[in-house]
Amino acid sequence: MSINVTRSSMPPLEEYITEIRDLWDSHWLTNMGVKHKQLQSDLKKYLGVENIDLLTNGHMALELSMQALGLKGEVITTPFTFASTTHAIVRNGLEPVFCDIDPIDFTIDTDKIESLITDKTCAIVPVHVYGNVCHVEKIEQIAKKYSLKVIYDAAHTFGETVGGKGIGSFGDVSCFSFHATKVFNSIEGGAVCFKGKEFGEEIYRLKNFGIRGPEIVDGVGANAKMNEFCAAMGICNLRHVDEEIAKRKLVVERYREHLENVDGLQLNPIQKNVLSNYAYFPVVFEEKVFGASRNEVMDMLSNNGIGARKYFYPLTNTFDCFHGKFDSNLTPVALHISKRVLTLPLYADLSLEDVDRICDLIIKCKR
Numbered sequence: 001m002s003i004n005v006t007r008s009s010m011p012p013l014e015e016y017i018t019e020i021r022d023l024w025d026s027h028w029l030t031n032m033g034v035k036h037k038q039l040q041s042d043l044k045k046y047l048g049v050e051n052i053d054l055l056t057n058g059h060m061a062l063e064l065s066m067q068a069l070g071l072k073g074e075v076i077t078t079p080f081t082f083a084s085t086t087h088a089i090v091r092n093g094l095e096p097v098f099c100d101i102d103p104i105d106f107t108i109d110t111d112k113i114e115s116l117i118t119d120k121t122c123a124i125v126p127v128h129v130y131g132n133v134c135h136v137e138k139i140e141q142i143a144k145k146y147s148l149k150v151i152y153d154a155a156h157t158f159g160e161t162v163g164g165k166g167i168g169s170f171g172d173v174s175c176f177s178f179h180a181t182k183v184f185n186s187i188e189g190g191a192v193c194f195k196g197k198e199f200g201e202e203i204y205r206l207k208n209f210g211i212r213g214p215e216i217v218d219g220v221g222a223n224a225k226m227n228e229f230c231a232a233m234g235i236c237n238l239r240h241v242d243e244e245i246a247k248r249k250l251v252v253e254r255y256r257e258h259l260e261n262v263d264g265l266q267l268n269p270i271q272k273n274v275l276s277n278y279a280y281f282p283v284v285f286e287e288k289v290f291g292a293s294r295n296e297v298m299d300m301l302s303n304n305g306i307g308a309r310k311y312f313y314p315l316t317n318t319f320d321c322f323h324g325k326f327d328s329n330l331t332p333v334a335l336h337i338s339k340r341v342l343t344l345p346l347y348a349d350l351s352l353e354d355v356d357r358i359c360d361l362i363i364k365c366k367r
């Protein structure tokens, strides 16, 4: 049987059916119904945040947050991320300015941010890559010093805490994704966690076409409302998410046991003070030491029915849609990592025997 890089979490079918049954009484399928309200309040508690609003997906969370903050000019971000982060910036008419990443935890290198700040810079958009928490305190200091907004791409950090504090409480806004492939899913879905009431009103208006009242449309909004079926899926999955994370932890620990001391392999760091959600298991293959390249390992796994993924390759600053506008040589660490990284299969029900087999196959590639 083949193994995919991930497998979506689903509640027992009966549980979901029970959850959606009352929708057949109300006939209220979207536009902030009872399921939307319940998931919102459940998540507020679970994530330990002051304010939260739900959206159709993580991408719209990013895109509408930037619009809600009224950003103009340049935004400092990293190219070592999913297309969504950079696209949200560009689709807002903003100019992405790419900062390199930390070679250990792959998040934005805070020592390199200040030299990229100009009089046009309005915000920093850091990414908590693989669930690795950015250097939040340093970022806050820089943002304060230069009066910049901070929007975290928190798509990978569902449920994580730093020093006991919910990851969604850092920066001006944190954007979560509840896509089917993430640690917690509502099929498609997303959320913004934020500080002020004003931002809350703005995002609520923008996710509903910019409509303020029955006869007042005073914003050029989008349609990014989470529907009741997605919210119901989220309500069910949230009941099981702790159990799922505990199972992911066992898988990650098994991977570490096998791969931790193999020369030429760099594993994801264990961050002090951070309660991890075990979202991804990236491995950086240093060919000169390990003896086989990332691509060779990926092909070998693929020939054995095992799907590993090159997250994140290519870098967003090399995408065809940008027609060579950006120079990836200016982010050499990100470029180096993206050419060598492979994320291995990881989901709650991946058996430890399968992890053993995957690791055996990888270690056999060593020369």
Ligand SMILES: *Cc1c(COP(=O)(O)O)cnc(C)c1O
Binding pocket: 057, 058, 059, 060, 081, 082, 084, 085, 127, 153, 155, 156, 176, 177, 178, 179, 189, 190
């Ligand atoms: C998944 C993801 C997104 C986008 O989320 P969607 O819910 O799929 O729109 C944004 N950024 C990162 C880093 C992601 O992994």
